[in-house]
Amino acid sequence: MLKKLLLFFIAVIALTACDDELKYTGDxxxxxxxRITDANGSPLQGVPVSVYISKDGYSGLYYNPISDTDIISYTTTDAGGNYKMFYPAPRNQNNIALLVNYQNAYNPQNTTYSSTSFQNLIPENLSDNKLDFEDIKLFEVANATTLSINxxxxxxxAISKLNLVGLIDKNEVDYNFNLPLEDENYNYQExxxxxxxQTVTLKYQTRTYINDNTLISNHEVQIPIGSEPVNYTLEF
Incomplete structure (x- = not known):
């Protein structure tokens, strides 16, 4: 009898420990x-690409590979700059992120080039269980300047979201930018x-309240970048 009770408590502890883990369909x-290229469109070989998934209850913006997250797939680009990754569909995720040229436990970063990530990926983005990101351009960070946004x-x-489109290092691209953000405590990068x-596109989403209704609007402006640091003030 004592042995059966001990086995029961061990099983309960094991199940409890698994509550915070991601669950997958398995079938x-x-x-x-x-495809990953340089700024001129030439393919880049050996660039690490990985997929991270966070558990339900964690914000889709912005991803940080820490606790309660899984790296579910990883690879490096071939001679043509191409990558292809399969992973099991999770059942309890609310954010999927594709990381390009970020170091992970399996592959180092190519520090010559910029890195980027696509955040807030959702199952609705798939077509026949596939998502093609097509060409993603990286640039040599030695050929960089700074952009400051005020x-x-x-x-x-209120600013709900802010995204840059262009050649930006460590850029966090919201793949579903037009969808409203549930968390109202949004902190943008400055x-x-x-x-x-190059010319960078600044996309921003605003929120206001009219007669107890929330009004969400999406906007974008163009910012020309030369060879010197740029200070840009967004007025709205």
């Missing part, structure tokens, strides 16, 4: 694929390392 696989809010609106001589 369904997802395919992520794409917010001048004169209209009483300084970026960007490639010289």
């Amino acid at each position: 369904e696989r997802v395919l992520y694929q794409g 917010i001048n809010n004169a209209g009483g609106y 300084s970026y390392l960007v490639a010289k001589n």
Whole structure:
């Protein structure tokens, strides 16, 4: 009898310990694929690419590979810059992130080039269980300058999201930018390392309240980047 009770308590502890772990269907696989190039479109070989998934209850923005997260798939690009990864579809995730040229436990970062990530990926982005990211461009960080963004809010609106589109180092791209963010405590990044001589698109989402209704609006502006640091003030 004592042995049976001991086995029962061990089983309960084991099940409790698994509550915080990600769960997978086991019979369904997802395919992520794409191509990594330099700023001129030439393929980059050996660039690490990985997929991280966080458990339900954690914000889809922005990803940080710490506790309650899983690296579920990883690879490096081939001679043509191509990558392809299969992973089992999880059952309790609310954020999937694709990390490009970030060091992980299996592959080092190519420090010559920038890194980027695609955050807030959701199952609805898939077509036949596949998502093709197509060409993703990285740039040599030696050819970089800084972009600083200041917010001048004169209209009483709140910033819900802010994203940059272009050649940006350590960029966190919200793949579903137009969807409203549930968490109202959004902190935007103020300084970026960007490639010289390009035009960056600044996308931002605002939130305001009218007659107890929440109004969400999406906007974008173009920011020209030369060879010198840029200080840009966003007024809205």
